[in-house]
Amino acid sequence: MTAVSDEGMWLLNDAPKQRLKEKYAFDLTDAWLKNAMLASVRLNSGGSGGFVSAAGLLVTNHHVAADSLQKLSRPGEDLLRDGFYAPARDKELKCPDLEINVLQEIVDVTPEVNAAVKPEMKPGEAFAARRAVMGRIEKESLDRTGLRSDVVTLYNGGLYHLYRYKKYTDVRLVFAPERQIASFGGDVDNFEYPRMNLDVAFFRAYEGGVPAKTPHFFKWSGTGPAGGDLVFVTGHPGTTNRLETLAKLKHRRDLTLPYTLARLRALEAALTQYSEQSGEKRRQAATDLHSVANARKAFSGQYQGLLDPNIMAQKKASERQLVENAAAHARRSRTGEGPGAAKGAAALDDALNALEAIEATQARLRAFEQPYGLVETGHAFHSPLFGTARHCVRMADELPKKSADRLREYRDSNLESLKFQLFSPAPLYPELERAKLTASLTFLAETLGGEHPLVKLALAGKNPATRADDLIGGTRLFDPAERKRLVDGGKRAVDESKDPLIVLARDIDAEARALRTRFETEVEEPERQAYAALSGVRFLTLGNTVAPDATFTLRLAFGTVQGYEVGGEKLNFHTTFGEAFDKSEKLGGKEPFDLPKRWTEGKSKLDLGTPFDFVSTADTIGGNSGSPVLNRAGELVGINFDRNRHGLVRNFVYTDVQARHIAVHSKSVLEALRKLYPAGPLVQELTGT
Amino acid sequence: MTAVSDEGMWLLNDAPKQRLKEKYAFDLTDAWLKNAMLASVRLNSGGSGGFVSAAGLLVTNHHVAADSLQKLSRPGEDLLRDGFYAPARDKELKCPDLEINVLQEIVDVTPEVNAAVKPEMKPGEAFAARRAVMGRIEKESLDRTGLRSDVVTLYNGGLYHLYRYKKYTDVRLVFAPERQIASFGGDVDNFEYPRMNLDVAFFRAYEGGVPAKTPHFFKWSGTGPAGGDLVFVTGHPGTTNRLETLAKLKHRRDLTLPYTLARLRALEAALTQYSEQSGEKRRQAATDLHSVANARKAFSGQYQGLLDPNIMAQKKASERQLVENAAAHARRSRTGEGPGAAKGAAALDDALNALEAIEATQARLRAFEQPYGLVETGHAFHSPLFGTARHCVRMADELPKKSADRLREYRDSNLESLKFQLFSPAPLYPELERAKLTASLTFLAETLGGEHPLVKLALAGKNPATRADDLIGGTRLFDPAERKRLVDGGKRAVDESKDPLIVLARDIDAEARALRTRFETEVEEPERQAYAALSGVRFLTLGNTVAPDATFTLRLAFGTVQGYEVGGEKLNFHTTFGEAFDKSEKLGGKEPFDLPKRWTEGKSKLDLGTPFDFVSTADTIGGNSGSPVLNRAGELVGINFDRNRHGLVRNFVYTDVQARHIAVHSKSVLEALRKLYPAGPLVQELTGT
Structure with missing residues (x-):
């Protein structure tokens, strides 16, 4: 410190x-x-x-x-x-x-992004407006430079920078x-x-x-x-997560991390059992198992950290310090003394309101975080084949729209990379995918209970093991040509498909999209606005002495x-x-x-x-x-x-x-x-x- | 069927x-x-x-x-x-x-046990009265025959049989x-x-x-x-669990089993990691790991079974059949026709009331099943050393009471076997116990959340890993002589002990006992009465053609x-x-x-x-x-x-x-x-x- x-x-x-x-x-x-x-x-x-x-x-x-x-x-x-x-x-x-991507240039587009979001907008409108302006900036950059162009959100919403990459x-x-x-x-x-x-x-x-x-x-x-x-x-x-507030960290400690650890352990147990069956199965599952075990160990360490009263006390102290700084700045601003006094009369209100808003967000998130993770993030369907099915289904709906109005992963500037993944000829092993899908469908039922509508929808009257047999046994998505046929065929090809994974992705899509919208409007947008306010206070009081949280950039x-x-x-x-x-x-x-x-x-x-x-x-x-x-x-x-x-x-x-x-x-x-x-x-x- | x-x-x-x-x-x-x-x-x-x-x-x-x-x-x-x-x-x-125990004789003591419980008693009184009469029957049998004597509850409360064992x-x-x-x-x-x-x-x-x-x-x-x-x-x-009602099985499916599976996976992950550290550690953890893995596999199979709509349909049908049989019997009883018509006019009411009572019990259990499992059953403290500490603490309080009034495991007829376990010189390994305790304290926090009073009480201002270090590093309970000293020294020795595991068992005991009482009065006793009623209906309509559920006898x-x-x-x-x-x-x-x-x-x-x-x-x-x-x-x-x-x-x-x-x-x-x-x-x- x-x-x-x-x-x-x-x-x-x-x-x-x-x-x-x-x-x-x-x-x-x-x-x-x-x-x-x-x-x-x-x-x-x-x-x-x-x-x-x-x-x-x-x-x-x-x-x-x-x-x-x-x-x-x-x-x-x-x-x-x-x-x-x-x-x-x-x-x-x-x-x-x-x-692989090699960064060529960074451009600050914060003013442009912020200008698109008006104070009178409701969260859903604000979210859509921001997504649209980011998509437009990326598209223009791609068209002009030919470089992969991503608008990156920094300080959880405090800054927006355009990153241009050379791609191989x-x-x-x-x-x-x-x-x-x-x-x-x-x-x-x-x-x-x-x-x-x-x-x-x-x-x-x-x-x-x-x-x-x-x-x-x-x-x-x-x-x-x-x-x-x-x-x-x-x-x-x-x-x-260093700039996250105490309320957010408590939410992580008491909800997100226990859920994540339970999920990873369920997968790890299934992958370990699969691996032990033979040398060849061990080979097939090796990277999946390593990545799950590595994540489980990393999250376990994080969890011990959040249960460490010293660390929580440290986070609390730094949050108090921020509020104190804001109060001091607001005071100086009112009296016109000291550096940077020109603006920031509302710094204390901004800080307190933002902290309150983030706390309120966690209470909302608690009500649907697990269904969101299971069904929209896809934890319930832990197989790249389901991811493929979902992309086929969603591309059929999204691609006819204007790029700026699509779900963000389907924006024009991302399509080439997405298809590169989607049509990958990398081998997949039916028995391994079946084991992973059984484990994750079981975790879905364990988490939400056997009578939950989403569980019933996903299991379609079977138990998880039988359901996974049916899905993996019946799908043709192992073949990249079939994936290409579905994407190229658009809505009609997807609607006509009887592939059980396509049917599942289609059947669950309304629920999944609803959860996503709920997450965007009830959590992501309010948090982004609140963190932007906290960032503002931090810039005002500490300048640029604090680096932003990591963003895989x-x-x-x-x-x-x-x-x-x-x-x-x-x-x-x-x-x-x-x-x-x-x-x-x-x-x-x-x-x-x-x-x-x-x-x-x-x-x-x-x-x-x-x-x-x-x-x-x-x-x-x-x-x-x-x-x-x-x-x-x-x-x-x-x-x-x-x-x-x-x-x-x-x-x-x-x-x-x-x-x-x-x-x-x-x-x-x-x-x-x-x-x-x-x-x-x-x-x-x-x-x- | x-x-x-x-x-x-x-x-x-x-x-x-x-x-x-x-x-x-x-x-x-x-x-x-x-x-x-x-x-x-x-x-x-x-x-x-x-x-x-x-x-x-x-x-x-x-x-x-x-x-x-x-x-x-x-x-x-x-x-x-x-x-x-x-x-x-x-x-x-x-x-x-x-x-080892070798069964010598079985005596039906159902009338004696049932006679001790009066209809006007509240659940807590009924539970205590039944425990007292069972304890008295066992004590008298032990004194008279010198044989280990256990009253066994059959048909979840339909029958009570005294089992006399020769013990080696x-x-x-x-x-x-x-x-x-x-x-x-x-x-x-x-x-x-x-x-x-x-x-x-x-x-x-x-x-x-x-x-x-x-x-x-x-x-x-x-x-x-x-x-x-x-x-x-x-x-x-x-x-x-074959005679359990549909409501109970749904409770198992949606609450008990997911909790159990999460718990076992957390332990299995910890034991697997421990085993991988060296050949000697693998040797130390071998039986723990086998028993956890075996249980995880068995419960996973049960869970898939309860998620199988065919099996649930079968259970539902057999419950309906029981109600139908009860209705037919009640009808015959009123008209005085058919075999066994002499009694059973209330069979249908009995059956429906019992089914309703068991369903209501699950709703009550839901509110505290996890704290009960964690703190009273001891899932939060997965080490035989904690079990030892708890026995020391509880024996100090229980042994001065009359045998019939004690917690059931401390009845006179069980004391010899209990002490045989408690003073066992079997080796224990500090690092292994620490790993198990870390995993189970972590699971406690994951399940109840970092701010839960029971979590705070158990962790005492540390994170789980540090807390386990302190408990295992500081305890003297590895030594059977110390256990004997505490048991022989009674309340005074226990109260004066500064052994951190004794202190933990002491500090958490009021909460643990409260959860046990709540379980006994809100769940165990009402379920026992309801299952006894269902058994009565079953005997009336099917005779003794259905075997009781298994009871490790x-x-x-x-x-x-x-x-x-x-x-x-x-x-x-x-x-x-x-x-x-x-x-x-x-x-x-x-x-x-x-x-x-x-x-x-x-x-x-x-x-x-x-x-x-x-x-x-x-x-x-x-x-x-x-x-x-x-x-x-x-x-x-x-x-x-x-x-x-x-x-x-x-x-x-x-x-x-x-x-x-x-x-x-x-x-x-x-x-x-x-x-x-x-x-x-x-x-x-x-x-x-």
């Missing part, structure tokens, strides 16, 4: 130059920022990465690449488990549905190590430190069938960071490389290769502490003192996986892949006493590639030799 | 002689029944078994023995995993806290196979068929330091059953040995040794389909055609694990160990289309003991040669 902490996931167009100058005597230049922006990459599978050569080569985490590794695998050929290396470019494997949809796999070393320690060591993981993978972006030209890239550091070094993380943190964080103490034990800022071998031996080489044969057999070739993973105080969260970690010179010294468990509360508060993010050390990658893998050309490309 | 099905877990003193005569031309003699009763065994760890020699030798399941196997194990010596055999009696291992507390382990073969297929194949499991273990009961004399025992059949054979199961089925079931069809495939009534080797090979010998070295190396010694496990239509449920399966001659032909998944709905309805119980074939045990294990003396004792 000190003004000079390393807190903050900063906007690239509002970077903490002053702070870095004062605290670290570092001059953050526009050239440095520009290269960082143009070399940083967002992966639509939910992570970050960075270009590391001028020929489109990019690095990310193995666990971010897992989605593509899984989709490129087949029975008997498990790239996720066994790894992959393309010794030549024509051996690189095209991913079926991986899209031909992305090919270059290298991935074995899962054993990428996620050494598995779920046990997830969110723990010390760690010894080679959690990296390399892809290459292509354009027009040839490697993309990427003149802006990060030079690979051969030395990596030293203890105490200032480092930067450029990546796409997903979600934080590009941010810059900074911190120093340093170890920490836990239970009296001092943990070094980095681990070594030797520690991986030691730990595996100590635990009998048993899964998840087994090492790949390549490593056990090649041990003598390695310099065991090579730094493996390291930690720093920089501010990260989920979505930062795969983020480049940079030194003062802007060189890549690491690839972020995790936080420790002390960092799990970072959704709500920043702390640097023990909380750390964890990164693969740039040196370890070179040492492993050189000594253990036959990856000469890759090393040459990274080192430019 | 046909009158001639094999449904029923029958009372030994009201056995279905007529039915067996008519359907199977079998003459169920009193001598047969007497031997079955005196040779059948109940294990307090939650299963059944049977004497198989005159020298106290008894057989049960490996998974029933698991609790004792675990408690007899130590780091580095894992009897649960590796098995055990005592080649001589002085090598048999005394179990730290295994008690010196029970020693004789033989257990490796877990790999006992639970081949693990959680994956649990509740599935075909199965290839040697799920058996042998104990010996001792008296006065020497093997108990058990002249009533089951002769071990060297041939086992043939297809189509009539077989009997004598065991202790735990709980069924000795019952007799019967059925025929027969395979079944699933998905067009015909499954044979038994499996063979050869199928175990085939399946293991097909699945790459990977856990849980790995076989013990003894088996893979000894394969050539075995007759691979030996029948391994078999199925029959007899009516079983959890608690029947380890039940002797007998032929017409009363010889042991199998040891029941599981149901298939089609049998999971047997809590609510009996079906024999696909539902089967699964038993180890008596022949397979002899073949394995002879050929693979150096167990000559055991085989000699079993075969009497």
Whole structure:
């Protein structure tokens, strides 16, 4: 909570130059920022990465690449488990549905967005007007620049910025190590430190069938960071809740998180059971299971955080401080004294009204949050096949409308990316989808009760297991051609379809849309207006010293490389290769502490003192996986892949006493590639030799 | 639902002689029944078994023995995993806290119990009066006979029978196979068929330091059953809900089961994570994890059953039939025609009032079922250490009272068994208890919310993880001597204790007792009275053709040995040794389909055609694990160990289309003991040669 902490996931167009100058005597230049922006990459599978050569080569985490590794695998050929290396470019494997985005430009469109919403509008009208103006700005930008254009809501509604991205949809796999070393320690060591993981993978972006030209890239550091070094993380943190009010956090603690944890545990149990049935089923479910287990662990940490009276007291104190600041500002404004006194006479009223409005919103949300999550978000139908069915049904209704009037995901500027996903030829496994659908339909009934109209509608007179059999057994949506036929055929094709998943999506759509509208008008819009007011007060009283909450858009964080103490034990800022071998031996080489044969057999070739993973105080969260970690010179010294468990509360508060993010050390990658893998050309490309 | 099905877990003193005569031309003699009763065994760890020699030798399941196997194990010596055999009696291992009961006599005490409850009593008074009379009957019986004496409530309150048991507390382990073969297929194949499991273990009961004399025992059949054979199961089925009303089942479906499933999944996730941390932790958590996973799977099956509209329709129809029968009977009674017309003029009113009362009870229960389960049943404090703390606290308050006025578990006739458990020297592992307590305290908060007074009381200003650290780190209850000191020291010792678990049990006791009283007066007593009325109507209209719901007391079931069809495939009534080797090979010998070295190396010694496990239509449920399966001659032909998944709905309805119980074939045990294990003396004792 000190003004000079390393807190903050900063906007690239509002970077903490002053702070870095004062605290670290570092001059953050526009050239440095520009290269960082143009070399940083967002992966639509939910992570970050960075270009590391001028020929489109990019690095990310193995666990971010897992989605593509899984989709490129087949029975008997498990790239996720066994790894992959393309010794030549024509051996690189095209991913079926991986899209990456590279931010080119940020434009502040706050005035334009705000101008479209008039004070006299009702919430529903305000929501529609804002959606329309955002859609129009995006469409115009797309038409004018040809770039993917997204209006991003910052400070929960305080600012609106237009982000323009260069998009690549031909992305090919270059290298991935074995899962054993990428996620050494598995779920046990997830969110723990010390760690010894080679959690990296390399892809290459292509354009027009040839490697993309990427003149802006990060030079690979051969030395990596030293203890105490200032480092930067450029990546796409997903979600934080630091600016949320106490009432919202209590709602999360008492409603959202218990529901989420129950849901994840139900899925995890089903996926674990499925995996245990055979090696092939284990392979099929691997990424689903990892992502559910990872989420369950992250949310469990958040939940312990919100049950920690110290953290709640801290949030309460900072809310009180905001009110106090507002009162002081309002007083100054009335008396005309002090800085910024010109406006803000209503600051205190604004703050108190906004806090009250957000609290009232939670009471409304409580009444329908679960049906909303189950039926509109789709928690009741946990299969990409249902998502596909819903898109087919909704596109038939939405596409004939003007872009600005459509549900936001169907706006023109998003259609290309959406179809890229929708028509993906990635393999799906009927038995796995059936297991997931059974579990989620069961969770629906458990949550709402057997007599609830939505449950009856979804189950159609069957129990969940039988219903899932029917849906998966009868659908033709496994075939991308059938999906294309339905989308191209429009309303008529969809209405005529007897595909049981299409029928389900159609039958439930009126209810689902009603819940969405209710959410937008009763929760989203009032919250957005209230948070905008709170942001206004914050800008007025604190200026731009507080970074916005994370939104899966590009941010810059900074911190120093340093170890920490836990239970009296001092943990070094980095681990070594030797520690991986030691730990595996100590635990009998048993899964998840087994090492790949390549490593056990090649041990003598390695310099065991090579730094493996390291930690720093920089501010990260989920979505930062795969983020480049940079030194003062802007060189890549690491690839972020995790936080420790002390960092799990970072959704709500920043702390640097023990909380750390964890990164693969740039040196370890070179040492492993050189000594253990036959990856000469890759090393040459990274080192430019 | 046909009158001639094999449904029923029958009372030994009201056995279905007529039915067996008519359907199977079998003459169920009193001598047969007497031997079955005196040779059948109940294990307090939650299963059944049977004497198989005159020298106290008894057989049960490996998974029933698991609790004792675990408690007899130590780091580095894992009897649960590796098995055990005592080649001589002085090598048999005394179990730290295994008690077994052998039923000696049943006495109907219904009139005496009912006489104590007067119509004018309020529910709380009626409950206390009934508890007092039951306690007095038990105490008098104990004093007079020296036998453990329990009054058992049958038909949910329709009948009260006094059960007198001979009790053994010196029970020693004789033989257990490796877990790999006992639970081949693990959680994956649990509740599935075909199965290839040697799920058996042998104990010996001792008296006065020497093997108990058990002249009533089951002769071990060297041939086992043939297809189509009539077989009997004598065991202790735990709980069924077949006589519950539709309103009660809906309550289970919409409230009790979703809560139970959420709770089990939270525990299972925590135990799985704990197990994955190391081999030793896996050993520590093995029985906890198995029992939670088994329960989760069983309850999931029940839940799917209650969501099956066919099953609910069946329950509704049978409730309607009861009302119709009552109406017809009342009519006959008024007109004085037909059999049994002498009484029952009010049958229809009785039935309708009872149905209404049970429905009203569910609405009341809904308001406090979760706090009751969490705080009084103890779901919030999932550690035997908390149970110990609570017993210490409550014994201090209860023991000074007259036996008949105490909470039922502290009645004189139960004290010896309770203390045997309480002072058990079985090992407990602080880190495991901490993990379980963290998970269950977290579940408490998830269920009731962070601001709930009970949550605040339990967490005492900490988050669950920290609170569990404090409780487990600070308690001295790991030491049986400390438990004894507290119990012997009475109220003063307990009041002076600063042990954090004692303090917690003390602090929460007023709330817990209040919830218990509320449950007894608002739910248990009204339901008991209503079910007694329904039972009365049922006796009047159907006589004794319906067996009471299971109550973990000795019952007799019967059925025929027969395979079944699933998905067009015909499954044979038994499996063979050869199928175990085939399946293991097909699945790459990977856990849980790995076989013990003894088996893979000894394969050539075995007759691979030996029948391994078999199925029959007899009516079983959890608690029947380890039940002797007998032929017409009363010889042991199998040891029941599981149901298939089609049998999971047997809590609510009996079906024999696909539902089967699964038993180890008596022949397979002899073949394995002879050929693979150096167990000559055991085989000699079993075969009497």
